[in-house]
Amino acid sequence: MAEKTVFTPDVKFVRELKEAGADTMKKCYQCATCSVVCQLSPDDRPFPRKEMLMAQWGLKDELVKSADIWLCHNCNDCSKYCPRGARPGDVLAILRKSVIQENAFPKFMGKIVGDPKNIWQALAIPVVFFLLVLGVTGHLGIPEGEVVFSKLFPIHYIDQIFGPLSVLAVVMFGVSISRFWKNLSEGSQMKPKAGFLPSFIETLKEIMTHSKFKKCDENQDRSIAHMLVFYGFIGLFVTTLCAILFLYGLKWESPYPVDDPDILALFGGSETMVWILKVTFKLLANVSSLALLAGGGLIIANRLKERGVDTVTSSFDWVFVGMVLLVGASGMLAQMFRVMNFPPVIAYLTYFLHLVFVFYIIIYVPYSKLAHFVYRTVAITYTKMLKRDIEV
Incomplete structure (x- = not known):
């Protein structure tokens, strides 16, 4: 029976x-x-x-x-x-x-960030938090004189806020992914046939090249949009790490003047090398921001494109695309307003909003659409360990 x-x-x-x-x-x-x-x-x-x-x-x-x-x-x-x-x-x-x-860990954060109806609650958290920090430190007000963002929010405050919170986000993400891995193991009827490390390396190669997108007949152009967003985030992550290294490792205060004795000493007294460093740093940051904007725009264009069927798109996806565009746009505008010495109230407000959007992207990553990068990587790695994936 x-x-x-x-x-x-x-x-x-x-x-x-x-x-x-x-x-x-x-x-x-x-x-x-x-x-x-x-x-x-x-x-x-x-x-x-x-x-x-x-x-x-x-x-x-x-x-x-x-x-x-x-x-x-x-x-x-x-x-x-x-x-x-x-x-x-x-x-x-x-x-x-x-x-x-x-x-999600904790579960309520998954509900707050994961449900687009709660987006105002998710955004209110960093807004209130930043205003409290500015109030306690005596920076709650529009600084006078030339627009310098560190007058409003000193870089040390930003690092002291985002550093610990980013670590906390990583820990909570780790718990979430461990739960996910456990569920994958319990749900599989097969035993792994390959090791984790080789499967993980193979998965990374696949993700870095977006090779799976090439197998799709419909909507292949989505790979371009995804790659622009993907590498845009990587570029901004690299520039952030460089900024941290410059500030805390080499003790360089931004902006980095070409005639600074310490910087010149590091490069053998060559002002040209320092100039190249600054240009490369700025270029990577700006190109990465433009990639985010272009990728986000292409994602929206692809989703609005008529394909002969009714378009159904989760509001969860729209929130992610919107945040990508807001991070890129607010960062570029803040830089432009500072260089052009726009009215301080506009420049500082734009910068403040940029920090709020960056908070959303970084600190909420375990619960937002960005979590797909990690969840998909883990799932693909696991299936490669089971030898279930195919090559067509």
Whole structure:
């Protein structure tokens, strides 16, 4: 006699998915077209057909433990060819958001940041926090004279705020990812056949080149937008590390004057080398910001483009794109206003808002769309350890 398997549908979970924009899943009648046309779907237990069925049934526990929803790059080939308009690609995107919220630590932060309805609460936290810091330190007011952002918010204050909070965010993210890894292990019916390190290195190569996007027939241009955002963040991360090194390692106060004796001594008295350093530093920062703006703009353009089907996009995704654009735009404008010596109230307000948006991007990364970078990396690594991924 066959062994019975008992499933307990989570009706509340189904309702939450529908409210988040996955209401098209009820149109799915399991024809398997989505799994057939997807070039990324493994031959063994292919997606997204089974995920659509599990979503309809409200099998939250099974979906939370699934690595397959992270193998999807949301190119929407499946949605294009779906004869019923069930939009499997969009449903999987919303399932990924649910997984982030489910693994979030602490859980309430996942609800605050993960639910676009709470965006004003998420933004109010850094606004109130920064205003309190400015008030306590006696900087709550518009400085007089030439626009110098350190007059409003000394760099040491910024480092003392973002440093510890970033460490805290990393710790909380670590807890969330450990939960995710545990769920992947419990949800798999296979044992790993390869080691973690080689699988991880292979995954990094795949992500750095965005090679999987090339396998998609529809929406291949999304790879350009994603790469611009991806490398834009990497560039800004590198410039931030350089700024920290200059300030605390080499004791260089910004801006870096060419005639500073300490800096000249480091480069053998060469003012040319110091000038090259400054230009390279500024160039990387500005190019990275422009990449964010261009990538964010392309993402919006791609999502608004007519493709013959109704466009369904999670508001969770729109919040992320909006924040990317706001970080890049506010940073560029703040720099322009400072150089052009705009009215101080405009320049300082722009800089303050830039810090708020940077706070959102960095400190909330465990709960926002940016968490996809880590979750997807972990999931792909795990499937490579199981030898389930395919090359087409």
